[in-house]
Amino acid sequence: MKSFQEKLYQHHAQIFTVETVLHQSRTEFQDVLVFENPIFGRVLVLDGIIQLTERDNHIYHEMIAHVPLMAHGQAQRVLIIGGGDGGTLKEVLKHPVHQAVLVELDKDVIALSRRFFPGVSDGAFDDPRAEVIVRDGARYVAETGQTFDVIIIDSTDPIGPGEQLFSESFYRDCRKLLRPRGIVALQSGAPFFQPGELQAVCARLEATFGAARPFLAPVPTYAAGMLALVAAGESLAALRPPMKTLRQRFKALRGKTRYYSPEVHRAAFTLAPSFAPLPGSRTP
Numbered sequence: 001m002k003s004f005q006e007k008l009y010q011h012h013a014q015i016f017t018v019e020t021v022l023h024q025s026r027t028e029f030q031d032v033l034v035f036e037n038p039i040f041g042r043v044l045v046l047d048g049i050i051q052l053t054e055r056d057n058h059i060y061h062e063m064i065a066h067v068p069l070m071a072h073g074q075a076q077r078v079l080i081i082g083g084g085d086g087g088t089l090k091e092v093l094k095h096p097v098h099q100a101v102l103v104e105l106d107k108d109v110i111a112l113s114r115r116f117f118p119g120v121s122d123g124a125f126d127d128p129r130a131e132v133i134v135r136d137g138a139r140y141v142a143e144t145g146q147t148f149d150v151i152i153i154d155s156t157d158p159i160g161p162g163e164q165l166f167s168e169s170f171y172r173d174c175r176k177l178l179r180p181r182g183i184v185a186l187q188s189g190a191p192f193f194q195p196g197e198l199q200a201v202c203a204r205l206e207a208t209f210g211a212a213r214p215f216l217a218p219v220p221t222y223a224a225g226m227l228a229l230v231a232a233g234e235s236l237a238a239l240r241p242p243m244k245t246l247r248q249r250f251k252a253l254r255g256k257t258r259y260y261s262p263e264v265h266r267a268a269f270t271l272a273p274s275f276a277p278l279p280g281s282r283t284p
């Protein structure tokens, strides 16, 4: 059996056995690999970095979608930047939103995800409330006249085409599209390996939106197992409403969740990503 080694950090790597290679190609923007692993099922890799697996993608997608939408409570228009696999779109559409606009750079990621990971989007692309735009997300937010209640940045890491989605100017453009009481959510990598990156992203978001707070999701696929996500909005309290409010909103959700619950929502903000590097240690 062959193996796949993810090389995301300089001093640490994870290796997956490859039972079958299902697809390998170069799109206009990135290298794509889809393979099968006995534990994780099908695995999607972009530019050598694991994006998602069949076994645990629901944890990531539920947390990046339901935390901002539940915190908002009345979102009608939602923007997803990236997220070409459709997993976040599927979760967003469980809410009574009027429209969810997904702006993905790479049309091939959408096509390959629909082909090899049909369960991840599970029909979301065909929902009449979904609008899919194949375009650079940074250009879209700079140029569109549309406004949104929730913006979810479901990007790759800040390397390659995803890099600009972590910049201050991109966040400022998102702020212009955000309606009053709007909330933004994004992924910020593994805080154990990138504590500085998470701090920098939070500071940038706080300066742009008013308040920002990280929350954690345990996703075994990502090296170190703990993924940092960040929610930003007008106030910290708005990001983490009381349990009673979350429970009321949760009852109205169409379709089940496997990981997200009001209890998990509140706990995720309590789990502090306290992974300071050792004194004198080098970057991972």
Ligand code: SAM
Pocket (backbone or CB within 6 Å): 050, 051, 052, 060, 081, 082, 083, 084, 085, 087, 103, 104, 105, 106, 109, 135, 136, 137, 138, 154, 155, 156, 157, 161, 162, 163, 164, 165, 187
């Ligand atoms: N849920 C997974 C995760 O945890 O990383 C997957 C995220 S999804 C596959 C990331 C998507 O962001 C990719 O399909 C990539 O093509 C897209 N992307 C990267 N840069 C982008 C940009 N500038 N504008 C729009 N989409 C972008």
